Amino acid sequence: MRVMAQIAMVMNLDKCIGCHTCSVTCKQAWTNRGGVEYVWFNNVETRPGQGYPRRYEDQETWKGGWELNKRGRLRLKAGGRLSKLAHIFSNPQLPAIGDYYEPWTYEYANLLDAPLGDDVPVARPRSLLSGKPMKIEWSANWDDDLGGVNEHGALDPMVAKVREQAAEKVRFEFEQTFMFYLPRICEHCLNPSCVASCPSGAMYKRQEDGIVLVDQDQCRGWRMCVTGCPYKKVYFNHRTGKAEKCTLCYPRLEVGLPTVCSETCVGRLRYLGVMLYDADKVLEAASAPEDTDLYEAQLGVFLDPEDPVVRREAERAGIAQDWIAAARRSPVHALISRHRVALPLHPEYRTMPMVWYIPPLSPVVEALTETGFDGEDTGNLFGAIDTLRIPLEYLAELFTAGDTAPVRASLEKLAAMRGAMRPGLLAGGTSGPAPVDEDIARSVGMSGEEMYALYRLLALAKYEERYVIPTAAVGDARRLEESVLPDECSLDYAGGPGMIGSGPYGEGSGAAPPVSVENFHVLRDRQSADAPADPGRSRVNLLNWDGRGHPAGLFPRRTDGTGTTDRTDGMKGTGAAPRPPRNAHDADDEEQR
Amino acid sequence: MSIADSLLWTAMPYVTIVLLVGGIVWRYRYDKFGWTTRSSQLYESRLLRIASPLFHYGILFVLAGHLVGLFVPDSWTSALGVSETAYHYLSLTTGTLAGLATVAGIALLIYRRRTNGPVFLATTRNDKLMYVVLLAAILTGMTAKLTHAGGHGYDYRGTIAPWLRSVFTLTPDYARMHGVPTAYRIHIVIGFLLIALVPYTRLIHMFSAPVQYLFRPYIVYRSRERGQLGTRSERPGWERVP
Ligand code: HEM
Ligand code: SF4
Ligand code: SF4
Numbered sequence: 001m002r003v004m005a006q007i008a009m010v011m012n013l014d015k016c017i018g019c020h021t022c023s024v025t026c027k028q029a030w031t032n033r034g035g036v037e038y039v040w041f042n043n044v045e046t047r048p049g050q051g052y053p054r055r056y057e058d059q060e061t062w063k064g065g066w067e068l069n070k071r072g073r074l075r076l077k078a079g080g081r082l083s084k085l086a087h088i089f090s091n092p093q094l095p096a097i098g099d100y101y102e103p104w105t106y107e108y109a110n111l112l113d114a115p116l117g118d119d120v121p122v123a124r125p126r127s128l129l130s131g132k133p134m135k136i137e138w139s140a141n142w143d144d145d146l147g148g149v150n151e152h153g154a155l156d157p158m159v160a161k162v163r164e165q166a167a168e169k170v171r172f173e174f175e176q177t178f179m180f181y182l183p184r185i186c187e188h189c190l191n192p193s194c195v196a197s198c199p200s201g202a203m204y205k206r207q208e209d210g211i212v213l214v215d216q217d218q219c220r221g222w223r224m225c226v227t228g229c230p231y232k233k234v235y236f237n238h239r240t241g242k243a244e245k246c247t248l249c250y251p252r253l254e255v256g257l258p259t260v261c262s263e264t265c266v267g268r269l270r271y272l273g274v275m276l277y278d279a280d281k282v283l284e285a286a287s288a289p290e291d292t293d294l295y296e297a298q299l300g301v302f303l304d305p306e307d308p309v310v311r312r313e314a315e316r317a318g319i320a321q322d323w324i325a326a327a328r329r330s331p332v333h334a335l336i337s338r339h340r341v342a343l344p345l346h347p348e349y350r351t352m353p354m355v356w357y358i359p360p361l362s363p364v365v366e367a368l369t370e371t372g373f374d375g376e377d378t379g380n381l382f383g384a385i386d387t388l389r390i391p392l393e394y395l396a397e398l399f400t401a402g403d404t405a406p407v408r409a410s411l412e413k414l415a416a417m418r419g420a421m422r423p424g425l426l427a428g429g430t431s432g433p434a435p436v437d438e439d440i441a442r443s444v445g446m447s448g449e450e451m452y453a454l455y456r457l458l459a460l461a462k463y464e465e466r467y468v469i470p471t472a473a474v475g476d477a478r479r480l481e482e483s484v485l486p487d488e489c490s491l492d493y494a495g496g497p498g499m500i501g502s503g504p505y506g507e508g509s510g511a512a513p514p515v516s517v518e519n520f521h522v523l524r525d526r527q528s529a530d531a532p533a534d535p536g537r538s539r540v541n542l543l544n545w546d547g548r549g550h551p552a553g554l555f556p557r558r559t560d561g562t563g564t565t566d567r568t569d570g571m572k573g574t575g576a577a578p579r580p581p582r583n584a585h586d587a588d589d590e591e592q593r
Numbered sequence: 594m595s596i597a598d599s600l601l602w603t604a605m606p607y608v609t610i611v612l613l614v615g616g617i618v619w620r621y622r623y624d625k626f627g628w629t630t631r632s633s634q635l636y637e638s639r640l641l642r643i644a645s646p647l648f649h650y651g652i653l654f655v656l657a658g659h660l661v662g663l664f665v666p667d668s669w670t671s672a673l674g675v676s677e678t679a680y681h682y683l684s685l686t687t688g689t690l691a692g693l694a695t696v697a698g699i700a701l702l703i704y705r706r707r708t709n710g711p712v713f714l715a716t717t718r719n720d721k722l723m724y725v726v727l728l729a730a731i732l733t734g735m736t737a738k739l740t741h742a743g744g745h746g747y748d749y750r751g752t753i754a755p756w757l758r759s760v761f762t763l764t765p766d767y768a769r770m771h772g773v774p775t776a777y778r779i780h781i782v783i784g785f786l787l788i789a790l791v792p793y794t795r796l797i798h799m800f801s802a803p804v805q806y807l808f809r810p811y812i813v814y815r816s817r818e819r820g821q822l823g824t825r826s827e828r829p830g831w832e833r834v835p
Binding site: 130195203204216 | 625626628629630631632633634635636637638641642645646648649650710711714715798801803804805806807809811812813814815816817
């Protein structure tokens, strides 16, 4: 057993509202530069739909990922080492810019510079590649919300596959169609075919946390990784001539912050945590003979951090204690291995992806209720899963290489969770955890306790429970990240970590806390505090002040003794308008985080 | 032989070697980030798919031909039993075929660069200079070879090759260049210019031909280095200033 640790993600598709906030914030953080205008490390596709780049799932065309050769051994689908080098002068399976979309801007200056006249000036689109006026005909999510689905729907490779077996299952007529959103980032695979495809050896998987990265200094622009990744999550920067990809926001993870897409997700549907796995088993699992075996095979690679043997081996492999502790609390491990509700995306590509998905169930409740049944009744729900508006077969093509059993099992657990928790929650009044209907829990092979844990993880999903991220360097914690931070810094006096305002000798004393550390604490406070602006501060961060209330320190203290030194009611007696009442719903909002 | 001659055939090779080696070292130490093919396949694939392999296979063959012709003395080939006529015939046919592929390839590459909007926009001045010199080197080479193809052809293995070898043994003997036809002289000068330019243009990519790919394991693991956590200091060269 060779234990390795990996930061993995799970997304709960039921909660995705398709707002694209994750994509936009990711773009602002990472790809708002020239040369990567067309690049979305995070994108949200409407399914059914072609995805981004178009039809990337059609591996007969794009040849991404691995396949088994005749002797049952893994090989790159696009060809091995010799074939890669022979085709290096022009890569036969490289998507063209049109398969993503041609990036453009608008002639905004026209709007301001146009001479006075009868015609309203217009800002025409101009290509960012050729500089010429262009007609916009496609983009990263052109078929958002099923736009044009009656024309393009059949181009979804998964639709084509489902229709081979059951043509009637996928319909695009308005009343009969279905849709859900699929947010995608790089999978940070255990067996990354992008890394294997890179002739320079510039791509690598980080030993400590499994993040797959491109060494920008070593990349020589052979652009084989783009073909190698079946998810098409390595992109070519056409200005620098280097490959770029999702970094899982490693500078944030290293200091314990969730990725930008997770942090800003409106549905709060992303979970981050540690998975322990046995590196010795990866190759064997990825070579499972049948595509449909791959889901189970990958589960078999993961290790249970509750097992003392695993923990001992992990320690021996040099995995830090707080990582092992984090693995035990990992929401991702719970959703993938313990509750088995999360499924991998396209395991048949044999890259062992590490961003997993809880399949969507919601529409079935609505549909049942409309037909006069009790949509929340577990019995009804179980029966309805086979006739879901979103066909099981379609989900199975995405998540389990076509095998519907694991998808059904996952959906049944989700349905059972509703049934088991609802009576207790509706009855209300009890303090402490809501009671669970044990019978329903047992019907899907779970104990009441497990059911409650699943409910808590999926429904309440507190910030600290969604993101359990050990920092990069335990022994090093105080010197984390910024090298300007001195070994013995001003943060560790009594009452520290003292980024909160002032140092031991009063306001402004001590070295300035590094900005990332300060942001870390501000953000964490904001995400988990009960009040909109933390009143405990003596210094006000105006960027974090929401305009409500008067945080102490906003105005200087009065020196004549009548002023107050306390916090929120600091304006008492100054004749200012009274503080607006606190929003009564604040507390409830907090509970739903 | 004039002073100019001696300068040309003695100083030029050494200056070129210094520029080449110095340039590569400099690129490696200070501009690893800029060391790339700057592939334009994302913009245009159809023409490139024909042009680029045609050109590359051609020029690599031509390159190999130069190395054999210039660095393998004719006494060695005769010892192997290859007669002068056979050698000339072989080098003329294969060399011309490879040369034609190279010319056809580069013509198509340049046509593509000029006519495809995005590719043209991504062409720097440096690229244009590189293409001018590269094309000139290829064309003058072809001209020299083909205009002296009659009979046994021009036997550069008795003049140019020994001169070049004398440069590498640090006993430059420019007298060897005496009587070399002008067409060849022009080709040699342009060739040296091209070699000197290599490290300073995108042609640098030829020195990172990824042969090590054949020998390394597929999956590369790297450890996070100590003292390399979090944000890094900025380096020059990320964003091109328009
Ligand atoms: C040694 C092995 C070599 C390899 C593996 C190699 C590979 C490549 C690759 C991958 C490209 C990018 C093509 C694209 O996608 O746009 C390229 C471009 C180019 N290479 Fe090479 N090359 C090699 C040697 C050479 C040599 C010896 C020369 C000339 C002396 C050369 C001249 C060029 C030129 C001029 C381009 C630009 C083509 C364009 O107009 O886009 N290469 N090479
Ligand atoms: S999903 Fe990420 S890690 Fe996996 S092959 Fe693609 S780029 Fe590589
Ligand atoms: S931010 Fe969250 S809810 Fe919005 S599209 Fe992204 S994943 Fe879905």
